[in-house]
Amino acid sequence: MRNFVVSFVIIFFGFTLAIVYRNNKENEMVKAIAIALSLQKSSDAKSVILINSAIIADFFKKYPDLKKYKSDVSALYKKRNYKSIWYDRKGVIEFANLLYSKVNLLDEEGVASNLAYKDKIDGIFKEKRTDDLSPVDTELLLSSLYVFYAKKVFQGIDTKKIREIGWFLPLKNLSYENLLDSLLVDPKLLSKNEKQLFGQYYKLREALKKYRQIEKNGDWNPITTDFLPKEYNLGDSSKTIGQIRQRLAITGDLKQNSKSNLYDKELMEGVLNYKKRNSMKMDYSITSMLIQRMNTPIEKYIKAIIVNMERCRWIAPEMTKADEYIIINIPSFKLIFKKNGKKELESAVFVGETMNETVIISSNVTQIVFSPYWNVPNSIIENELVPAMSREKNYLEAHNMEWNNGKIRQKPGEKNALGLVKFIFPNANDIYLHDTPSKSLFESEYRAYSHGCINMSKAKELALLLLKDDPDWPIERINDAMKGGKETICILKKKIPIHIGYFTTWVNDSGEINFYNDVYERDDRLAELLFSDDSK
Numbered sequence: 001m002r003n004f005v006v007s008f009v010i011i012f013f014g015f016t017l018a019i020v021y022r023n024n025k026e027n028e029m030v031k032a033i034a035i036a037l038s039l040q041k042s043s044d045a046k047s048v049i050l051i052n053s054a055i056i057a058d059f060f061k062k063y064p065d066l067k068k069y070k071s072d073v074s075a076l077y078k079k080r081n082y083k084s085i086w087y088d089r090k091g092v093i094e095f096a097n098l099l100y101s102k103v104n105l106l107d108e109e110g111v112a113s114n115l116a117y118k119d120k121i122d123g124i125f126k127e128k129r130t131d132d133l134s135p136v137d138t139e140l141l142l143s144s145l146y147v148f149y150a151k152k153v154f155q156g157i158d159t160k161k162i163r164e165i166g167w168f169l170p171l172k173n174l175s176y177e178n179l180l181d182s183l184l185v186d187p188k189l190l191s192k193n194e195k196q197l198f199g200q201y202y203k204l205r206e207a208l209k210k211y212r213q214i215e216k217n218g219d220w221n222p223i224t225t226d227f228l229p230k231e232y233n234l235g236d237s238s239k240t241i242g243q244i245r246q247r248l249a250i251t252g253d254l255k256q257n258s259k260s261n262l263y264d265k266e267l268m269e270g271v272l273n274y275k276k277r278n279s280m281k282m283d284y285s286i287t288s289m290l291i292q293r294m295n296t297p298i299e300k301y302i303k304a305i306i307v308n309m310e311r312c313r314w315i316a317p318e319m320t321k322a323d324e325y326i327i328i329n330i331p332s333f334k335l336i337f338k339k340n341g342k343k344e345l346e347s348a349v350f351v352g353e354t355m356n357e358t359v360i361i362s363s364n365v366t367q368i369v370f371s372p373y374w375n376v377p378n379s380i381i382e383n384e385l386v387p388a389m390s391r392e393k394n395y396l397e398a399h400n401m402e403w404n405n406g407k408i409r410q411k412p413g414e415k416n417a418l419g420l421v422k423f424i425f426p427n428a429n430d431i432y433l434h435d436t437p438s439k440s441l442f443e444s445e446y447r448a449y450s451h452g453c454i455n456m457s458k459a460k461e462l463a464l465l466l467l468k469d470d471p472d473w474p475i476e477r478i479n480d481a482m483k484g485g486k487e488t489i490c491i492l493k494k495k496i497p498i499h500i501g502y503f504t505t506w507v508n509d510s511g512e513i514n515f516y517n518d519v520y521e522r523d524d525r526l527a528e529l530l531f532s533d534d535s536k
Helices: 002-022 026-041 053-062 064-079 094-103 118-124 135-155 159-164 176-185 200-217 239-251 265-277 288-294 298-313 378-391 439-443 459-466 475-481 523-530
Strands: 324-329 334-339 342-352 360-370 401-404 407-410 421-424 448-450 454-456 488-501 505-507 513-515
Touching: 053 064, 053 135, 064 135, 064 176, 094 118, 094 135, 118 135, 135 176, 135 298, 200 298, 200 505, 200 513, 239 265, 239 288, 265 288, 265 513, 298 505, 298 513, 298 523, 334 459, 342 439, 342 459, 360 459, 378 407, 421 459, 448 454, 459 475
Parallel strands: 324 488, 342 448
Antiparallel strands: 324 334, 334 342, 342 454, 360 421, 360 488, 401 407, 505 513
């Protein structure tokens, strides 16, 4: 009986083809053949449409604004032997509805929904379809919808553009075909996609919801700046203090708003927490600079969160899965060393100045050098030392420097620019992490002073932690090596991953969002790329 039905369907389509041919509708003929062959070859009738490269090419000629998705859509069907993805015997599969609903909520993911022909796709999901789309057009529009969503949420902007803006951390390698396989097996992964994105992404997404709700509530009112004293301190009272209290309650730095205009101990704790989250000097005074920071428009905070969600899309979730790793965030001026998922060390750092920006890279720490020489780069010799030597004949001797094979180097010692220890990680930019004799610089809020290398306040502590399990390097030997007498090199038995990134917002382990100054002014440029029509 089944064979009779299939034969009848084929004969029926044969008559249809003849009519189509007479009306010179070659494209519809091809589609009709595809449907007929699909029904013939599918034993369970789940594959309603058979796609081929000619049909795909025809589709993207008909819908030219989707052409940038053609290669990815073609790859989806090639892997599936050109069988239908979005149809079963009942019609369009349920997963398509879930995908469509997620596309309509792209605002929650911090990206713009600018998909071409969205009106036609909307028609597919109306309770009573009124569109005139053929099954083939429906099929390929849905595949384009999937690639659009995957690029927006899981992939991020074009790889070439990421490199152009100076991001050299390893980029995530995403297979749209393999991802779709996983989603079709378990559609819930579309909502709970922790395996696809860097963990910080989801924390920032929650922060985005919070700040958008604050914006919606309309409570982000400017704090009065007229007739301000030099600063407010504990015990002072004013209308401005009441406004600050309200703001800190909104941001969560205060648990409640007592509506008092008095600067009391409760408000003091809120001020300290706000300063900590915004990488400001930790004191109790309320200055005009603090109020100016608080008066940052809510829209700017929202944009910063969205921009940093985008940066998270570029990172492979596995990047921070190592047993031990070092991560340095340039805008926060902080280094964190984690071991077995636990933060073992946090250290202040200072980074490259604007003219000598620290690069965004990943590498592995392979060596620790105790009491290092500082081999002065040619640029510093030409721009700084040569003029200094012309003014002061004994400049090199006064700074514990010497000529070495036509170069200048600074001898080991406490006054060495690299301090008493440096950490080597191979990279094309020849930057490294090191100690510094200029400890007072770490007290400043703004710490972009170096020529590109990273100076840290707790260099010895990091060395002790990295060598903690190495019996060849007990504390006594490390102390001796750091006395500055001679350079001593330690080859690490285990390479330690190090990642230097750029995040102007970051949610900590306690769920608090931190905002940092955009020290290299990169957020606006990325925002422009993110919301341009051709970004993905």
